[in-house]
Amino acid sequence: MSPTPDDPLVLVRDLRVTFTGGRAPVQAVSGVDLTVHRGEAVALIGESGSGKSVTLRALLRLHSPKRTVMEGTIRVVGQDVLALGGRALADYRGKVASMIFQEPLLALDPVYTVGKQIVESILRHENVSATDARKRALQLFERVRIPSPERRLDAYPHEMSGGMRQRAMIALALACNPQVLLADEPTTALDATVQIQILLLLRELQRELGLAIVFVTHDIGAAIEVADRIAVMYAGRIVEEGPARTLIRAPRHPYTLALLQSRAHGALAKGSRLQTIGGSPPDLAHLPQGCAFAERCRFAADACLATQPPALELAPGHQARCLRTEATAAAANAVTAMA
């Protein structure tokens, strides 16, 4: 079966990731569905431990096979990722889908120059000469707008600034013309002015190259900047997903609303207290029977504790896993009206 242009590049169905290394198995991801089309950027947001990075890394199967159980379906550009064997998996990584890491200083090998690492990646996947690979690395450096690229190719990761390193990381990820780009908190380690530049660069590259981007962040601002759609994750599930604009203006899951209200930026008048979400996320080794957020939710009812809320289609492309979307909507409207 050959993929047609309309098929989604990334299709995840009922993905479950369980880490079995510890005392009790930890359900880091429990039933995620995700669809990303060509030229589309989707942001996974949520707090630490919500399973967003685990989901992202599962797309490249980067979790230790010894200590991880993965179930469900992951299809990327027509390939069944969970069924790929050793060599085929290595061929898929970096070629079909590639990843940008949060802290390039840690994600790049410290004892090789950045140029060599890019050349290595090109030579690994393509049958070209080392000279041509180096030429392409240079073009990539120009593409991600690294000043004096020729010289920077011979720099070691520790000799570059944070923003420059992340640009180099992006160049590395794009080296073999992947169709899917995965970004794991690509701007978290950078300072604010550089963050914007990197986000703009990502969006520009995505449009020019027609990439599908999945990126993980806990910065809602960054998500709005780059993403067409946002998926909010909590305790290993996507609790609300929709077009970026809709999700920000009309959140229907209490957790999304709470996240938006706990932003320092814009949401509040001067002098008022910043809202926080009380309590802490549930223990992933002992997930509750009902909605995982119920314990911290101000709209929670008895029904919320009993069963797992199903995904509720609110509008085309906008869904939330919540029984109390109406109460949330009312509260959200009140906030919007106040602002």
Added chain:
Amino acid sequence: MFASLARRIVYTLPIMAGVALVCFLLVHLAPGDPLVSVLPPDASEDLRQQLIKLYGFDRSLPEQFLSWVWRALHGDLGTSIASGRPVAAEVYKAVGNTLMLAAVATLIGFFFGSLFGFVAGYFSGSWVDRVASLLSIVGVSVPHYWLGMVLVIIFAAQLNWLPATGAGPGGSTDWHWNWEHVQYLILPAVAKSVVPMGIIARTVRALVAEMLAQEFVVGLRAKGLTDYGVFRHIVKNVAPTALAVMGLQLGYLLGGSILIETVFAFPGTGFLLNSAIFQRDLPLLQGTILVLAMFFVLLNLVVDLVQGTLDPRISRA
């Protein structure tokens, strides 16, 4: 690059001066009369004074030190009290032999140590790891002179495969790299190699396990490298530290070979030191220690430089 090289070399000069001072003082602080071994018990006080003057023991310590250093800089380490031969020539011969033995032992230790270490680190927690770790612990813990004797019993006395003692038909002076001579090197080198092997294996195992937990290994896999590709990166990351440990072990083997060289009657510095101590041969003792210490300093310099070329963060940071 050249400037940093020159700076490194200049830095070692004060270290060398300090080493010379310490080794001079230590020898002079040691109790015992150096002339005991050459003077007959009933020698006249006159003869005694004459010899003291001849060896310069009547002058003040700073004077003795300076003239010793000055002459050492010209390649003259004095005359052995016991044998009457120039110390420099004796030390030179012995250092050559010991260096050969230590280098072979270090290479054996480095090869097997790295092998065990890499395998143990790569398959951390498996039975391979446990076997390799056990071997390295045994290597570090077994007294090497005891191992030397056991090797002699098995391979020389019982099996009659290899010679038990000495350095070949040419004695201590006439060495050739042929089987006739090399066979004398095997048992002492193997006995000496177990400690560096154990230490290098444990170091490399820890480093490999640490590297595998690093984010850049995930990065390498994410760009499609196979196990072999990742392994090459790990080797290059581990190499600087492993080489540094190897260099230091070579240094220790140079100095710490008294027991092994005595067990195998191998004409090296350990053997020489041993006799110099028992004969209270001050010039010989001083000269041998000085040359060994200088080797140690130089070795550290070389390790530093090699490390700097392998790990870019070291030389430029």
